[in-house]
Amino acid sequence: MRRLAIVIFACLIVPSTGFSQEKTWYHGTSIVEPVKYPEGFAHFDYVNVDAPKGGDLRLSASGTFDTLNPVLEKGELASGLSPRLSLVTETLMKPSLDEIDAEYGLLAEAVHYPDDYSFATYRLRPEARWADGQPVTPEDVVFSFERFKELTPQYAVYYAHVVKAEKTGERDVTFTFDEKNNRELPKIIGQLDILPKHWWEGTGSDGKPRDITRTTLEPVMGSGPYRIADFKPGAYVRYELRDDYWGKDLNVNIGYHNFRTVTYTYYADLDVEFEIFRAGNTDFWLENKAMRWANSYDFPAVANGDVKREMIENDYRSSGVMVGFIPNMRRDKFKNRQVRQALNYAFDFEELNKTLFFEQYKRIDSYFYGSDLASAGLPSGQELQILEQYRDRIPPEIFTAPYKNPVAGDQTKLRENLRQAIALFREGGYEIRNGRMTNTKTGEPFVFEILLGGPTIEPVALSFSEKLRQIGVGVSVRVVDQAQYTNRVRSFDYDVIYLGWAQSLHPGNEQRDYWGSNAATSEGSRNYAGISDPVVDDLIQQIIFAKDRDTLVATTKALDRVLLANAYVVPSYTLRASRLAYRSWLQHPEELPTYSNGFPDIWWAKAQ
The missing domain is CATH 3.40.190.10 (Periplasmic binding protein-like II)
Structure with a gap:
């Protein structure tokens, strides 16, 4: 189901x-x-x-x-x-x-x-x-x-x-x-x-x-x-x-x-879907907008108890997640690590959290965020031993500085972040000419398109693009229908997309599909970034064949650090709970299963 x-x-x-x-x-x-x-x-x-x-x-x-x-x-x-x-x-x-x-x-x-x-x-x-x-x-x-x-x-x-x-x-x-x-x-x-x-x-x-x-x-x-x-x-x-x-x-x-x-009844627009739910023509709604959850449940069915609301953590207890803006390294302009790092300095999560999200979200700082597989601090012990094998092939800051996303939220911090972004672009071979970020060798401006499969993330993408335009980067945001979006993602026909990966507590063969070199050239794979790195491939192999839980955890954390340091994603945010709204005649067990909300598998209709 x-x-x-x-x-x-x-x-x-x-x-x-x-x-x-x-x-x-x-x-x-x-x-x-x-x-x-x-x-x-x-x-x-x-x-x-x-x-x-x-x-x-x-x-x-x-x-x-x-x-x-x-x-x-x-x-x-x-x-x-x-x-x-x-x-x-x-x-x-x-x-x-x-x-x-x-x-x-x-x-x-x-x-x-x-x-x-x-x-x-x-x-x-x-x-x-x-x-x-x-x-x-x-x-x-x-x-x-x-x-x-x-x-x-x-x-x-x-x-x-x-x-x-x-x-x-x-x-x-x-x-x-x-x-x-x-x-x-x-x-x-x-x-x-x-x-x-x-x-x-x-x-x-x-x-x-x-x-x-x-x-x-x-x-x-x-x-x-x-x-x-x-x-x-x-x-x-x-x-x-x-x-x-x-x-x-x-x-x-x-x-x-x-x-x-x-x-299942189909609608072209999520806002229309929600209005259909409000009107009583569908029975269940998984809320994906913080602003709507905060402001749009004042309709009569909520007031009189015909619609119930719950925040449930169960779905997230056995998983980690990475979500964000993913540059496609199959495009030459995104192959430079400093350029990809620069993009993160233009993402002002703190402003978005205050103005759009009602402080409901946390910034993601791991490919295994929310689980015990997420790296933190500096590597030590077995994790450090694993990384030492690759010291000359991975970014040196992995050993000297914990990964941290840039923090903004006010104009002073944002200006400093944008200065850092300009410096990173300069290291990557770009400079601002006549107000445009320009490749110093080819004279081509740095422009790209953010492709979205619906309007939900559009305000976030527009904020991101506006910050990048302040340093001369030309960004357009394009929202297409789901069918076109799916086909373009399958064929890797995009500059930047907004997507992510769910992770179990026991990663294994699926990591090849996420980050493996073979998947980078396999249409339909989930290697959206186009990662092709022998170090990543080797770490995936070690994860799959880990002899015990301690080795699995240490190797996964090592992989996490390598992925983060290479800036394959501009991490966004997450809420580690499901926001559910549903008709009161829908019933579920008083104690839901530990790792799922169980809908609709084990829910039922109350006798009328």
Whole structure:
């Protein structure tokens, strides 16, 4: 289901006890500690086992959609179908929301892997069925793995070291890895969405063979709890709970999937979306503007209790984050580190926090902000030992000065920051000529465009651009529709974008997609900055193969320092809590799971 923070988690695996035949099979996997729930557990502790099934949940979505194919990085996928969060398809394993990174069997009843983690075998549940009644088979799993890896750039990077998937038993699928002792690889296979091979290779409603390599508006079939009941391209999509869902009584599903229908209605503008919520035509709102949260909830439904508001920290307890303005180093003008550093001196967060954000936010100063993986102070101990290996290849200030963002908030401080920015531009080969920041060799002015996918960040970007113009840097801010924005980001067609990365408490293979050299040239990857640095690549490898938690933490902090010192992002700000507003008939457990607000997975409709 749609969750309010979409994060790819990676972790070290520790086997749980249970499910044994001639091999050791595990009903669940976790991080350093054993899984919380034993084999055969009745249900997760955080659910309401008596939650009624019913109610029509009305949600809003931004932009548009033009495809129902969840595999492709083409088109705009309808809400409710995103891999790992889909209402229609399912994964091999299902995450627990009250453990940092544990997961338990969903389509698979158990997993086996050897001590060297050279392969992993998943055993499917015999009762698992597609919506047409056919069983979920190993052939479906192999098909899904191969198609995702072939057609989706992010999966190609994420599963780069999973070299083969093959049927090895009536219900068994074995994945072979090309490197040993990468304890994360069996885990991330459990996150794979499984597709019905026979459906995708069959004939569509138009009488023609289906083609998974193309976008489609034919309602896709899955094994999950919902089916696509109705839709209008770009306007709405409605999902209906399946009475014949094979897994409705499975322990990991008890207390989940409680709404009879879930409908996403699309709007082109976030402000319009909010007005629709105020008017009572949608049921849930995740607030993303501090000013609106402070000033715009004075409508009658709030006053009379028909709309509730909550600030919930749960979503952020198991993650770190980096968000900000990201220069694209595939553009020559951003390849110089001093130039990228100069940009940060023109970002006046303190002024924005006072004038726009009602002092609700904190400035981000780590790629793992909010977690115990964030670097601080000067490196010492094991972290220092790791960095010493690269002393002659990384910025020297890593060893002498803690990372700090420039601080402004008044004209005196801002003027000093802008003077520092000019000095850094000078080191990078620029000077101000006739009021314009100019390349001293080519005579070209320093100009760029900030590309945004919606209006939310536009006031922040305009403030940033105005400060840069004071030192002769020409900046334009361009807001495009979500479809165009998505396509341009996928193809790295931008100067600067505003985006970020969520981080789990156990980083691993996804770091290659974020910062790895191979991802820098792979369209659709999340290496938005175009980072290609052998030191970063080496640190990523050390993170993936860290032998214990202390080594993982030390290496991650070392990576954090290298990324910060190279100024790949102008960090912005964050609020470590979700601001929720919702209709009073929506109910959730009194005690929400530790690491999630659980919406809409474990919420339900109050009986009217």
